[in-house]
Amino acid sequence: SVMYRHCNLVSPQTRSLQDRNFRLQNIVQNRRSLLHSQFDTRVRRFFSSDLLEETLLPTQQPTEATAIPAVSPHVPQPIYLKDYQPPPYDVVFADLEFFLEEDHALVQSKLTIQRGTKTDPSVPLILVGKEMELLSVSIDGKPCDQLEYSVTPETLTIPHTPEKFSLEIHNRIFPQENTSLMGLYKSNGMFCTQCEPEGFRKITYFLDRPDVLTKYNVTITADKEKYPILLSNGNSISSGDLSNGKHWVQWDDPFPKPSYLFALVAGELCEIDDTFKTQSGKEVALRIYANQKDIAKCHYAMESVKKAMKWDEQVYGREYDLDLFNVVAVSDFNAGAMENKSLNIFNTKYILADSKTSTDADFANVQRVIAHEYFHNWSGNRVTCRDWFQLSLKEGFTVFREHQFVAAMNTVAAISRIDEANHLKSVQFKEDDGPLAHNVLPDSYLQINNFYTSTIYEKGAELIRMMHLILGKDIFRKAADYYFSEYDGKAVTIEDFVVAMEKTSGVELKQFRNWYTQSGTPLVKAQGSYNPKEQSFTLHFTQSCASTPGQSAETKQPFVIPVILGLLDDQGKEIPLKLKGEDTEHPPLSRTLQLREPKETFTFLEVSSPPTPSLLRGFSAPVKLISNLSNVDHIFLAMHDSDEFNRWQSMQALALSILIDLTLQAQNQQKMIVDERFVHAVNACLSADIDPALLSRMLSLPSESTIAEEMDVIYPESIRKARTFLKKEIARILKEPILRRYRSLSHISNEIAAEYQAQRSLKNVLLGYLLESVDSSMQELALDQIRKASNMTERFGGLSAIMQSEFAERRKALDEFYAQFRDEDLVMNKWLSVQTTSPFLTMEELVTLEQNPAFNIKNPNKAYALYGGFFSNLATFNDDSGLGYEFYLDRLLKLDKLNPQTAARLAALFQYHHKLDVNKKTKAIDLFRRGMEHPLSKDLYEVFQKLSST
Numbered sequence: 001s002v003m004y005r006h007c008n009l010v011s012p013q014t015r016s017l018q019d020r021n022f023r024l025q026n027i028v029q030n031r032r033s034l035l036h037s038q039f040d041t042r043v044r045r046f047f048s049s050d051l052l053e054e055t056l057l058p059t060q061q062p063t064e065a066t067a068i069p070a071v072s073p074h075v076p077q078p079i080y081l082k083d084y085q086p087p088p089y090d091v092v093f094a095d096l097e098f099f100l101e102e103d104h105a106l107v108q109s110k111l112t113i114q115r116g117t118k119t120d121p122s123v124p125l126i127l128v129g130k131e132m133e134l135l136s137v138s139i140d141g142k143p144c145d146q147l148e149y150s151v152t153p154e155t156l157t158i159p160h161t162p163e164k165f166s167l168e169i170h171n172r173i174f175p176q177e178n179t180s181l182m183g184l185y186k187s188n189g190m191f192c193t194q195c196e197p198e199g200f201r202k203i204t205y206f207l208d209r210p211d212v213l214t215k216y217n218v219t220i221t222a223d224k225e226k227y228p229i230l231l232s233n234g235n236s237i238s239s240g241d242l243s244n245g246k247h248w249v250q251w252d253d254p255f256p257k258p259s260y261l262f263a264l265v266a267g268e269l270c271e272i273d274d275t276f277k278t279q280s281g282k283e284v285a286l287r288i289y290a291n292q293k294d295i296a297k298c299h300y301a302m303e304s305v306k307k308a309m310k311w312d313e314q315v316y317g318r319e320y321d322l323d324l325f326n327v328v329a330v331s332d333f334n335a336g337a338m339e340n341k342s343l344n345i346f347n348t349k350y351i352l353a354d355s356k357t358s359t360d361a362d363f364a365n366v367q368r369v370i371a372h373e374y375f376h377n378w379s380g381n382r383v384t385c386r387d388w389f390q391l392s393l394k395e396g397f398t399v400f401r402e403h404q405f406v407a408a409m410n411t412v413a414a415i416s417r418i419d420e421a422n423h424l425k426s427v428q429f430k431e432d433d434g435p436l437a438h439n440v441l442p443d444s445y446l447q448i449n450n451f452y453t454s455t456i457y458e459k460g461a462e463l464i465r466m467m468h469l470i471l472g473k474d475i476f477r478k479a480a481d482y483y484f485s486e487y488d489g490k491a492v493t494i495e496d497f498v499v500a501m502e503k504t505s506g507v508e509l510k511q512f513r514n515w516y517t518q519s520g521t522p523l524v525k526a527q528g529s530y531n532p533k534e535q536s537f538t539l540h541f542t543q544s545c546a547s548t549p550g551q552s553a554e555t556k557q558p559f560v561i562p563v564i565l566g567l568l569d570d571q572g573k574e575i576p577l578k579l580k581g582e583d584t585e586h587p588p589l590s591r592t593l594q595l596r597e598p599k600e601t602f603t604f605l606e607v608s609s610p611p612t613p614s615l616l617r618g619f620s621a622p623v624k625l626i627s628n629l630s631n632v633d634h635i636f637l638a639m640h641d642s643d644e645f646n647r648w649q650s651m652q653a654l655a656l657s658i659l660i661d662l663t664l665q666a667q668n669q670q671k672m673i674v675d676e677r678f679v680h681a682v683n684a685c686l687s688a689d690i691d692p693a694l695l696s697r698m699l700s701l702p703s704e705s706t707i708a709e710e711m712d713v714i715y716p717e718s719i720r721k722a723r724t725f726l727k728k729e730i731a732r733i734l735k736e737p738i739l740r741r742y743r744s745l746s747h748i749s750n751e752i753a754a755e756y757q758a759q760r761s762l763k764n765v766l767l768g769y770l771l772e773s774v775d776s777s778m779q780e781l782a783l784d785q786i787r788k789a790s791n792m793t794e795r796f797g798g799l800s801a802i803m804q805s806e807f808a809e810r811r812k813a814l815d816e817f818y819a820q821f822r823d824e825d826l827v828m829n830k831w832l833s834v835q836t837t838s839p840f841l842t843m844e845e846l847v848t849l850e851q852n853p854a855f856n857i858k859n860p861n862k863a864y865a866l867y868g869g870f871f872s873n874l875a876t877f878n879d880d881s882g883l884g885y886e887f888y889l890d891r892l893l894k895l896d897k898l899n900p901q902t903a904a905r906l907a908a909l910f911q912y913h914h915k916l917d918v919n920k921k922t923k924a925i926d927l928f929r930r931g932m933e934h935p936l937s938k939d940l941y942e943v944f945q946k947l948s949s950t
Contacts, residue, residue, distance in 0.1 A: 075941075076446045076447070076938040076941055076942065077446070078444040078445065078446050079444060079445055079446070079448075080443065080444045081387070081389040081441075081442065081443055081444065082443075084386075084387055084389075086116065086118075086211065087116065087207055087209060087211060087212050088115070088116050088119040088123050088125075089113050089114065089115055089116060089119065089125055089161075089207060090113070090114045090116065090207075090212060090213075090214075091111050091112070091113055091206065091207050091212055091214045092112045092113070092114050092214065092215070093111070093112040093214065093215050093216075093217070094109060094110075094111050094112075094206075094214050094215070094216045094217070095109070095110040095111075095216075095217045096108070096109050096110075096204070096216065096217070096218045096219070097109075097218075097219045097220075097221070098184075098218070098219070098220045098221065098222075098264060099221050099222075100175075100191055100220065100221065100222040100223075100227065100266055102176070103174070103176060104172050104173065104174050104175075104176075105172070105173050105174075105175055105184060105191070106135075106170070106171075106172055107132075107169075107170070107171050107172070107173060107203060107204045108168070108169075108170050109167075109168070109169045109171075109204045109205075109206070110166060110167070110168045111166070111167045111168075111169070111206075112164070112165075112166055113125065113161070113164070113165055113166075113167050114163070114164045115161065115162075115163045115164070121163075124157050124158060124159040124160075124161075125157070125158045125161050125167075126155055126156075126157050127155065127156045127157075127158075127205035127206055127207060128154060128155055128156075128198075128201040128205065128206065128207075128208050129154070129155070129156055129171070129201050129202075129204060129205035129206065129208075130153060130154045130201055130202060131173070131174075131178075131183075131202050132171045132172065132173045132202070132203075132204070132205075133171060133172040133173075134151055134156065134169070134170075134171050134205075135170040135171055135172060136168075136169070136170045137149050137156070137158075137167070137168070137169055138167070138168040138169075139158070139161070139162070139165055139166070139167055139168075140162070140165050140166050141166070141168075144158075148160075154201075156169070156205040169204060169205050171204055171205070173202065173203060173204075175191055178202070179858055179898040179899055180202075180898070180899050180900060180901065181194055181332055181333065181334045181860070181899060181901075182194055182195075182198070182199035182202055182334070182901070183195065183199040183200065183201070183202025183203050184202070184203050184264060185332075187330055187331060187332035187333075188291070188331055188332065189226070189267060189268065190265065190266065190267030190268075190269070190291075190330065191222075191227070191264065191265065191266040191267060192263075192264070192265045192266075192267075192328065192330050192333075192345060193262065193263050193264045193265070193340075193345070194333065194334060194335065194338055194345070195259060195260045195261070195262050195263070195338075195340075196260040196261070196335075196338060197210075197260055197388055197391075197448045197449065198260075198448065198449075199260070200259035200260060200262055203262075206259055207259070208259045208260075209258070209259075209387070210258040210260060210384055210385050210386065210387060210388065210491055211258070211386045211387060211491040212258060212259065213256035213257060213258055213384070213489070213490075213491060214256055214257065214258075214259070215253065215254065215255070215256050216232075216233060216234070216251075216252075216253050216257070216262065217250070217251070217252050217253075218232040218233070218250070218251045218252075218253075218264070219248055219249070219250045219251075220232060220248060220249055220251075220264060220266060221242070221246055221247070221248040222246060222247070222248075222266050223245060223246055224241065224245060224246060224247040225245065226268060227266040227267055227268065228247075228268055228269075229265070229266065229267055229268070229269045229271075229289060230247070230248070230249040230265075230266050231249075231251070231263075231264065231265040231266070231289070231326055231328065231343055232249075232251035232253075232262075232263060232264050232265075232343060233251060233253040233257070233261070233262065233263055233340060233341045233342050233343050234251050234252050234253030234254065234255075234322065234341070234342055235251065235252055235253075235254075235322060235323055235324055235342075236249055236250070236251055236324070237250050237251065237252045238250040253341055253342065254322075255321070255322075255341060255381075255382070255489070256489060257341050257381065257384070258384055258491065261339070261340050261341045261381060261384075262340065263338070263340030263341075263343040263345060265289070265328045265330075265343065265345065267291075268291075269289040269290060269291060269328070270289070270290060270291065270292050270295040271287050271288060271289045271290075271295070272287070272288050272295060272298050272299065272302060273285065273286065273287050274286045274287075274302050274305075274306065276305075276306050276309050276310075276320070276325075278309075278313065278319045278320055279313045279319055280319060282319075282320075282323075284309075284320050284322070284323060284324065284325055285323060285324045285325070286302065286305055286306070286325050286327075287324070287325070287326050287327070288301055288302055288305075288326075288327045288328075288329070288351070289326065289327070289328045289329065290328070290329040290348070290351070290352070291329075294329060294348065294352050296354070297351075297352040297353055297354045297357070297358075298329065298351060298352065300353045300354075300363060300366060300367075300752070301327065301346075301351045301352075301353065301366055301370055304366060304367040304370040304371065305325070305327065305370055305374060307367070307371075307409065308370060308371040308374040308375065308405065309374065311371070311405050311408060312374070312375060312378075312401075315404065315405075315408075315477075316378070316401070316477070316480060316481075316484075317481065318375075318377070318378045318484070320377065321377070321382070322342050324342060325342055325344075325374075326342060326343045326344070327343075327344045327345075327346060327351065327370075328343070328344070328345050328346065329346050329347075329348045329351040329352060330345055330346065330347065330348065331347075331348045331825060331859065331861075332858070332859055332860070333345070333346070333347040333348075333860065333861075334860050334899070334901050334902060335347065335452070336349070336350050336369050337350050337351075337369050337370075337372070337373045338373070339372075339373040339374075339376030339377070339380055339381060341377070341381050344373045344374070346369070346370075346373070347860075347861065348825070348826060348861075349362075349365070349826055349829075349861055350365055350366055350369040350370070351366060351370075352366075352826060353366045355750050355752065355790070355791040355792065355793075356790075356791070356792060357792055357821070357824050357826065357827050358792055358826075359792050359793040359796055359797075359830075360752070360757040360760055360761065360793045361793075362792075362826075363752050363757075364406075364757075367406070367409065368402055368405075368406055371401075371402050371405045371406070372398055372399065372401075372402040375398050375401045375402060375405075376394065376398050378484055379394055379397045379398045379401060380394035380395075380398055382484070382488050382489065383483070383484060383487045383488060383489075383490060383492060384490075384491050384492075385491060385492070385493070386491045386492055386493050387493075388445070388448040388451070389441060389442055389443075389445075390441070390492075390493050390494050391448075391451060391452070391456050392440045392441065392456045392457070392460035392463075392494065392516075393492070393493065393494045393497055395452075395456055395457045395460055396440065396456065396457065396459075396460020396461050396463060396464055397460075397461075397464050397497070399457050399458060399460065399461035400461040400462075400464035400465055400468070402461075403416065403417075403420055403461060403465070410754060411754040411755070412644070412691055412693050412694060412754070412758075414618075414643075414644035414645045414648075414694065415644075415693045415694065415697070417618055417619060417645050418644075418645055418648050418694075418697050419697075420458070420619075421619040421645070421649075422697075423454075423458065424454070424458050424459070424462065424619075424622060425706065425709070426703060426705055426706050426709070427454045427458070428453075428454035428455055428458050428459050428521075428622070429521050429624070429709055430705070430709050430911065430912060431453060431454055431455055431911065432455065432459075432519060432520050432521040432548065433520075433521065433546075433709065433912075433915075434911040434912060434914060434915075434950075435549060435911060435914060435946045435947055435949060435950045436453075436908055436911045436943070436946055436947070437455075437519045437520060437548040437549055438451070438453070438455055438519050438549075439455075439516060439517055439518065439519045440455060440456065440459055440460050440463060440494075440515065440516045441494050441516040441517055443550070445942070446938055446941065446942035446945075447904070447937075447938035447939045447941075447942050449900070449901045449904065449939050450904055450908075450939060450942050450943060455519075459622055462621070462622040463515045463516065466512075466515070466560070466562055466620070466621060467498075467501055467509070467512070469562050469564075469592065469620060470507060470509075470512075470560075470562060470594070471501060471505045471507055475504065475505045475507075476501075476505075478504050478505075479500055479501045479503075479504035479505055480500075482500050482503065482504045483496075483497060483500040483501075486500060487500075494516055498512070498513060498516075509560075511557070511558070511559075511560050511596060512559075512560045514556075514557050514558070514559050514560070515559055515560070518545065518551060518556050518557070518559070519548040519549070519550075519551055520545045520546055520547075520548040520551070520556070521545070521622065521623060521624055522543050522544070522545045522559050522561060522621075522623045522624070523543065523544050523545065523546070523623065523624045523626065524541060524542070524543050524561060524563070524595065524616075524621075524623045524624065524625050524626070525541070525542045525543075525625075525626045525627070526539055526540070526541055526613070526615055526625065526626070526627040526628070527539070527540040527627070527628050528540075528611075528613050528627070528628060530607070530610040530611070532610075534605075535605070535606060535607055535608055536580070536603050536604060536605050536607060537567060537603070537604045537607045537610070537611055537613075538601060538602070538603045538604075539565075539601070539602050539603075539604075539613065540599070540600075540601050541563070541593075541595050541599070541600045541601070541602070542598060542599050542600075543558060543559060543561060543595055543597075543598060543623075544598070545559070549946070549949075558595075558596060558597055558598055559595075560594060560595070560596055561594070561595040561596075561621045561623060562592050562593070562594055562595075562620050562621055563592065563593045563594075563595060563615060563616055563620055563621065564590060564591070564592050564616065564617040564618055564620040565577075565590070565591065565592075565593065565613060565614060565615050565616070565617060566589060566590045566613075566614040566617060566641075566642070566643065567604065567607065567611035567612070567613055567614070568611055568612045568613075568614060568636070568637070568640060568641065569608075569609060569611060570609060570610075570612075572636070572639070572640030572641075574589035574590070574642060575589070575604075575607055575611055576588070576589060576606070577589065577590070577591050577604055578604060578605045578606050579602060579603070579604060579605075580602075580603040580604070580605055590617065590643075592620065612629070612633050612636055612637060613627070613629070614637055614641050614642075614643055614646050615627060615646075616646075616649075617643040617645060617646050618643065618645050618646075619645060619649075629653075631654055631657065631675065631677060631678070632677070634650040634651070634653050634654040635650070635654065635677060635678075635680075635681045635684075637650040638650040638651045638654070638681060638685070638698065639681075639684060639685075639688065644694055647694065647698065648694065648697050648698050651681065651685070651698045651699075652702055654678055654681065655678065655701055655702055655726075656702050656706070656707065656710055658674065658675050658678050658726065659701070659702060659707050659719075659722050659723060659726060660707065660710060660711060660722075661675075662674070662721075662722035662723075662725060662726060663707065663711070663715060663718045663719050663721075663722040664718075665722070666715075666717075666718040666721040666722050666725075667715045667718040672721075672722065672725050674725070674726055674729045676733075679729065679730055679733050679734065682699060682730055682734060683733075683734055683737060685698050685699060686699075686734070686737050686738065686741055687737065691758060692758035692759050692761065692762040693754070693757070693758035693761060693762075695762055696758065696761040696762040696764075696765045697761075699762075699765050699766075699769075700765055701723060701726065701727060702723075704716075704719050704720060704723060704874045704875070705872070705874060705912075707719050707722070707723065708874060708912060708915070709912075711915070712915070713915060713916070713917060714874075714912060714915045714916050714917075715917070716874045716875040716877075716878040716916075717875045717878075719874065719875065720839060720874065720875040724772070724839075727768070727769060727772045728772045728773075730769055730772075731769045731770060731771075731772040731773040732773060732774070734769075735770070735773050735775065738766050738769050738770060739770060741762075741766055742763060742766040742767060742770060742781075745759050745760075745762065745763040745766075748760055748763070748794075750790055750791045757793075760791070760793045760794055760797070761793075763785075763794065763797070764793070764794070764797030764798075764800070764801065767781070767782060767785060767797065767798060767801045768800075768801045768804065768805075770782075771801050771802065771804075771805035771807065772805060779802075779807055779808065779809070782798050782801055782802050782807070782813075783798070783802075783809075783813065785797070785798040786798035786799055786802075786813060786816070786817070787816075792827070795817075796830055796834070798813075799813055799814070799817055799834055800834055803834050803835065803837075803838040803840075804838065804839065806840075810838075810840070814831070814834075814835065817831060818831055818854075822853075822854070826861070828854035829854075829861050829862060829865040830865075831854060832849060832852075832854060832855060832862065832865040832866045832869065833864075833865040833866070833868075833869040835849060835869075836849070836865070836866055836867075836868075836869030836870040836873060837869045837870075837872065837873050838873075839873070839875065839876060841870070841873060841876050843883050843884070843887065846866075846870055846887070849866060850866065857894070857895060857898065858898055858899070860899065860902045863895060863899075863902050863906065864902075864905075864906070867891055867895075867906050868906055868909060870884070870887075871888060871906060871909040871910060872909055878916065878920060882923060885923055885924065885927050886927075888907075888910065888927070889927050889930065889931050892906060892907050892931065892940065893931065893934055893936075896936055896937050896939075896940045900937030900938070900939035900940055901939055903937070903939065903940045904937070904939035904940045904942070904943045907940055907943045907944065907947070908943050908947075910924065910947065911947060913925070913947065913950070914950040921950075924947075925947075925948050925950060928944045928945075928947045928948035929944075929948045931944045932944050932945065932948065
């Protein structure tokens with residue numbers, strides 16, 4: 001978005017120098033053409049023109065008029081939001097032809113380009129493109145000679161153009177060698193694309209930025225036997241066979257879209273078909289494509305598509321706008337899925353599901369991601385983002401819509417909210433607390449790929465949720481209608497969205513904008529006091545936010561923080577909430593307070609006895625809450641609160657308090673002692689009438705990473721000892737009631753209904769406790785569950801419990817599982833991750849796993865399963881030997897050469913290093929700095945740079 005910022009004002013002297021430079025560069029281009037026949041194709045394809053220019057051109061010092069700051073070519077430079085300029089040219093129409101061959105693809109693009117009304121005619125047209133071979137350039141049908149344009153490794157520049165013209169470009173690309181999985185690449189015999197955020201520039205030269213909206217007509221030609229299915233965006237309008245065994249299909253998309261939404265798929269695929277009738281009566285054809293082996297696992301995804309389409313009509317009034325909606329499953333894919341207009345491309349992980357090979361969590365993820373990508377048709381496609389700094393405009397809003405949908409599909413809405421909050425706390429809070437912290441609306445970036453983060457997605461969704469809470473359901477819906485209507489077919493900003501909320505509701509959101517421009521997780525402290533004389537209860541709130549990169553705590557302004565709360569009497573009944581100064585006959589039992597100042601006080605009247613406050617119900621704001629509630633208060637809330645989210649949160653808070661104490665005891669080599677009140681609370685939960693889905697979450701201990709997030713200094717080994725000790729103590733004391741409850745769940749239907757999913761979830765949690773008991777017969781119980789299970793949830797749940805426990809026959813269980821599912825690619829990813837996340841993993845076993853046929857470093861799913869699992873294995877990865885750190889650097893450097901995006905995302909898993917002890921922290925920073933001594937992609941360089949600056 002800033003590549004044009006130096007092109008607005010060009011003096012005659014500078015113009016003359018530019019023309020001279022163009023001529024010099026074109027001499028280089030001519031000489032390069034002569035050299036083409038002398039170089040191997042592979043060398044020519046990626047030959048650096050920078051190196052060639054250095055060899056052929058005389059060394060010149062830039063004049064004052066052309067001087068630019070000296071920058072090392074190896075150090076990427078940031079892009080800033082403040083430098084945004086509208087595109088100087090628009091691509092009105094793109095007619096693309098693809099000729100797909102076995103060792104390359106030819107791309108012929110015919111672009112109708114219009115100079116912007118405010119663009120000076122002296123401003124050159126600069127198109128971006130890389131890793132391709134340029135064959136020819138023509139303007140209005142006339143071939144350009146090499147003096148009329150200039151090429152660098154990442155740009156095609158045409159200095160003189162008409163006001164409106166047709167630009168035709170022919171180029172060759174090499175999908176078969178594209179391991180970055182960006183642009184057009186080949187996966188298991190199938191051609192497919194991923195263009196968000198900047199992949200289209202690896203297909204052909206283009207104005208590859210989200211604020212250039214273009215209508216596309218696409219023709220694909222390929223071998224009919226090898227690639228019988230040819231897909232692109234929009235509707236198929238024509239097709240035919242050729243005499244040479246090839247065929248072609250033409251696609252037309254009537255809706256202008258940015259290049260990141262372009263999609264192409266070609267392969268030998270099977271399909272399942274269905275239809276959906278919209279609320280206006282239009283029939284939409286639905287098709288899901290996958291390879292023959294997997295197509296039978298796509299039916300649940302098809303049902304999810306129809307549910308999402310219906311829900312979006314009912315809740316947001318959004319109807320699908322084309323006659324066809326296609327979904328394709330791809331095994332090699334960097335993301336979870338991609339919302340390309342009318343041609344969604346999915347990672348197989350989020351499209352394939354059957355009870356034999358998929359867990360209940362897999363089914364939930366398929367439904368969730370299907371809905372997310374479909375909802376993007378309006379919140380992302382019809383209304384898109386102006387620049388990549390506005391990424392949360394489409395992602396935050398769509399994640400919020402996804403969360404609403406999941407809650408509507410769940411019989412216990414609090415369950416989805418618990419899972420969302422748990423994920424936010426374990427992933428996004430960690431991000432906000434470290435060197436990778438950034439605003440939801442970032443100020444700058446080196447590589448936009450690195451900003452597809454939990455902050456942009458999940459925290460962004462929480463900001464929309466808070467607006468929904470502040471405005472109210474009905475007003476928010478009216479505001480959303482206005483937003484979609486006002487900005488349909490446009491590329492807009494987060495500010496436009498917030499203004500739409502303000503205009504429709506009349507609610508001023510000036511202070512609320514601080515959530516978008518300030519990074520970090522706010523800390524809210526709540527102190528309650530009871531006045532028996534006045535029969536009043538007062539809550540004192542303070543809010544603050546710690547310093548984050550580039551933002552000191554002193555400069556941060558207060559946030560708007562909605563806090564939903566209730567007060568419980570000593571019988572667990574809700575107390576009417578009458579605020580001091582308020583005149584109402586029927587005060588509510590639950591209400592929302594808005595914190596706006598650093599310190600605020602609220603007093604409730606007519607409270608006859610000291611109450612127990614239930615704060616931040618439903619996780620009404622993404623903040624950390626510290627209160628003066630005691631462990632006894634948390635137990636009381638866990639058993640009596642009407643808010644199911646806070647029942648779970650109370651058990652988590654109690655467990656965290658105990659686990660932190662145990663960790664410090666272990667670190668100081670003291671005897672670990674468990675507060676038995678927590679064990680009694682677990683026992684009470686087991687015997688209480690609690691929904692199994694909620695109970696399974698209430699009984700689940702906070703993860704090692706969650707415990708680490710709550711500590712000022714992380715002691716990985718002590719955290720593991722503490723958590724294991726607490727689990728063993730619960731198993732020792734409560735073995736019999738746990739076993740009774742486990743056996744009551746012996747016969748569960750395999751149906752994918754919420755009722756049975758809840759039972760399976762609880763069964764697996766209980767098994768995890770039983771395996772920590774000293775009774776060896778519990779090991780047979782686990783093996784029995786694995787062998788007799790007729791669904792993957794129970795089978796993999798048993799294997800996971802075994803791998804987390806001191807089970808004598810772990811290898812036997814792994815081998816049996818492998819033998820049964822070795823041909824199931826996604827199941828093998830589970831098999832890899834269950835080993836790399838085990839506390840008993842050794843470095844020898846890790847290296848051996850890399851050699852297993854189930855692993856392929858080029859496949860992102862497998863890289864995340866093996867490397868991601870190990871890098872997240874807190875105590876094992878941070879072992880004092882330092883071998884985990886060396887493994888981390890070595891594998892990331894290898895992976896960076898293949899797939900920079902995957903390497904960078906894996907590197908970011910170590911963002912907590914600044915909280916380790918001094919010795920480990922020093923080693924980690926040295927590791928990142930050593931990494932930066934190597935030639936790196938922008939993706940990995942940016943992550944290492946930020947991590948090393950701690």
